[in-house]
Amino acid sequence: MKQSAIIVIIAAVAALLPLMTGENPYVLGVMISVLMMAALSSAWNILGGYAGQYSFGHAAYFGAGAYTTMILISTFNVNPLVSMAAGIIIACIIALITGSIVFRLRGHYFGLASIAVAEIVRLSVLNVDFSGGAQGILLSDLSLWGLDLNSKNPFYYGMLIVLVVTLGITLYLRRSKTGFYLQAIREDQDAAASLGINLSFYKNKALLISAALTSVLGSLYALYIRFIDTSAVLDLRLSIEIILTAIIGGVGTLWGPVLGAVLLVPLAEMLRSNVIGETLVKHGIVSETSGLGLFLKDNLAHAHVLVYGIITVLCILFLPKGILGLFRRTK
Amino acid sequence: MIGHILHINHVCKNFGGNVAVSDISFSVDEKQIFGLIGPNGAGKTTLFNCITGFYPVTSGTIIFDNKKINNLRPDQVCHLGMARTWQRVKPLGSLTVLENVMIGAFSVTNVTREAEEIAIEQLASVGLSDYAAKFAGSLPIGLKKKLELARVLATRPKMLLLDEICGGLNHTETDGILTIIREVRNKGATIVFIEHDMKAVTSICDSIVVLNSGEKLAEGRPEEITKNPEVIAAYLGGGQNAND
Numbered sequence: 001m002k003q004s005a006i007i008v009i010i011a012a013v014a015a016l017l018p019l020m021t022g023e024n025p026y027v028l029g030v031m032i033s034v035l036m037m038a039a040l041s042s043a044w045n046i047l048g049g050y051a052g053q054y055s056f057g058h059a060a061y062f063g064a065g066a067y068t069t070m071i072l073i074s075t076f077n078v079n080p081l082v083s084m085a086a087g088i089i090i091a092c093i094i095a096l097i098t099g100s101i102v103f104r105l106r107g108h109y110f111g112l113a114s115i116a117v118a119e120i121v122r123l124s125v126l127n128v129d130f131s132g133g134a135q136g137i138l139l140s141d142l143s144l145w146g147l148d149l150n151s152k153n154p155f156y157y158g159m160l161i162v163l164v165v166t167l168g169i170t171l172y173l174r175r176s177k178t179g180f181y182l183q184a185i186r187e188d189q190d191a192a193a194s195l196g197i198n199l200s201f202y203k204n205k206a207l208l209i210s211a212a213l214t215s216v217l218g219s220l221y222a223l224y225i226r227f228i229d230t231s232a233v234l235d236l237r238l239s240i241e242i243i244l245t246a247i248i249g250g251v252g253t254l255w256g257p258v259l260g261a262v263l264l265v266p267l268a269e270m271l272r273s274n275v276i277g278e279t280l281v282k283h284g285i286v287s288e289t290s291g292l293g294l295f296l297k298d299n300l301a302h303a304h305v306l307v308y309g310i311i312t313v314l315c316i317l318f319l320p321k322g323i324l325g326l327f328r329r330t331k
Numbered sequence: 332m333i334g335h336i337l338h339i340n341h342v343c344k345n346f347g348g349n350v351a352v353s354d355i356s357f358s359v360d361e362k363q364i365f366g367l368i369g370p371n372g373a374g375k376t377t378l379f380n381c382i383t384g385f386y387p388v389t390s391g392t393i394i395f396d397n398k399k400i401n402n403l404r405p406d407q408v409c410h411l412g413m414a415r416t417w418q419r420v421k422p423l424g425s426l427t428v429l430e431n432v433m434i435g436a437f438s439v440t441n442v443t444r445e446a447e448e449i450a451i452e453q454l455a456s457v458g459l460s461d462y463a464a465k466f467a468g469s470l471p472i473g474l475k476k477k478l479e480l481a482r483v484l485a486t487r488p489k490m491l492l493l494d495e496i497c498g499g500l501n502h503t504e505t506d507g508i509l510t511i512i513r514e515v516r517n518k519g520a521t522i523v524f525i526e527h528d529m530k531a532v533t534s535i536c537d538s539i540v541v542l543n544s545g546e547k548l549a550e551g552r553p554e555e556i557t558k559n560p561e562v563i564a565a566y567l568g569g570g571q572n573a574n575d
Contacts, residue, residue: 177437177446184423184434191421194383196409196438196486 035159041245041257043213049252052186057118063234065218091215136229250324271304342391366536373542412489424468435485
């Protein structure tokens with residue numbers, strides 16, 4: 001089946017999901033997180049997976065979108081869509097500055113520089129006044145063209161739209177000159193240059209596309225939560241989570257990042273809320289008063305990051321090409 | 332000047348204090364098959380890297396098709412019509428053979444379908460059609476060399492720089508490559524050819540430059556070169572200097 005048809009079918013199914021889960025805001029919240037991480041990781045994948053340029057600082061572009069949107073709305077009360085466009089511009093400026101300097105170098109310099117840039121952005125935002133500093137920015141009621149933006153539904157569909165657009169762009173790129181060039185750069189930069197590929201131009205192009213999409217997701221997230229601070233939208237943890245999602249799903253594949261998000265986000269959520277431990281105790285499989293029961297009930301919830309980390313390490317050890325890498329065509 | 336497509340004028344290349352290429356000058360005529368030979372470490376590949384924009388030259392000028400190309404990037408040199416292959420082949424391993432050649436073809440078209448057509452045609456011309464859907468990384472060395480050739484030919488070069496394209500190949504494979512090179516020349520391209528295999532060089536080249544320790548040792552027609560005592564001493568295996 002054609003990939004574009006698969007995207008449409010999956011998007012249609014995803015669009016109907018909120019109707020089935022009904023009024024449960026918790027489930028809807030988790031699904032929004034899944035869509036957002038799928039889209040973030042897919043956007044990262046254009047640069048990291050196809051062009052082979054690993055960015056460890058995508059939080060900078062996410063934060064650029066989130067902060068631009070929040071500052072413009074809270075200070076100047078601009079239209080949310082306009083604020084999103086402004087966020088894209090800011091993110092692209094940061095991307096261009098980083099890319100035009102660092103993409104001249106080969107090797108791991110871009111990865112290192114991306115961390116540095118993200119930290120510079122984070123610390124700057126933390127230390128200036130108009131960004132709210134450590135207090136962050138809080139937004140009260142929000143609406144757009146009579147649409148109530150205080151509910152979760154608009155953001156579910158917003159995230160879904162951005163995900164579909166990101167997958168569509170990935171699919172288009174993959175079949176175009178740019179996509180082939182990005183893959184050539186990933187495979188061998190010398191060979192690519194000798195075949196007429198302007199390395200820094202195409203790397204910058206991939207970075208700009210990736211940064212712009214990431215910024216839109218940052219704006220959406222900010223409008224959805226209506227509160228941001230640097231630890232929520234500019235943290236290194238976020239950058240790492242984006243990469244892990246892509247790696248575990250399958251780097252450089254169309255569906256890898258989506259699969260990664262569908263598996264990892266609910267897993268993290270289950271560990272955090274300790275669903276597994278409580279279910280085991282509730283159904284009497286593990287006695288509440290036994291040592292294991294006490295551990296599950298009291299400690300596991302606090303150790304969710306540890307468990308998440310162990311699962312991640314196991315995935316990388318045994319599935320180095322990601323889950324989709326298992327099913328890769330081999331000829 | 333007329334008829335010359337490439338001029339190398341007093342080109343030097345130093346790496347720190349090491350002189351890799353020292354004051355080399357020669358010209359290549361259009362539609363020639365031009366051989367660049369010399370023992371290991373003579374500076375052949377360094378010179379190639381200078382010509383194709385991978386290394387900046389320390390001094391001297393390189394003129395291709397009446398344009399000075401010293402300070403151009405490799406991709407700009409490619410777009411002027413000069414393409415190269417690599418001594419150690421550089422297949423784009425996780426792409427298919429067809430996709431590898433399409434990457435080359437994209438330098439003359441922006442349309443995927445056209446790139447694919449050019450690539451299919453080019454694969455047929457080097458006899459790789461059966462392998463189009465294989466991953467480039469999975470090919471044996473002989474076919475990887477052919478793939479390198481198909482890939483640069485897809486950029487439609489005026490001039491082709493081949494760095495030991497026959498290295499590591501058996502006689503049948505070498506003959507196959509030489510046949511393709513002659514065909515390419517007959518269609519109007521100029522070829523500069525680094526090679527160790529003297530038989531291949533003398534059988535195919537119109538003109539040869541011999542490098543030794545970064546300097547030009549001799550220049551001339553194949554039959555002159557093979558009789559030149561200095562060349563024999565340095566390269567063809569005579570006496571103490573045969574360090575190859």
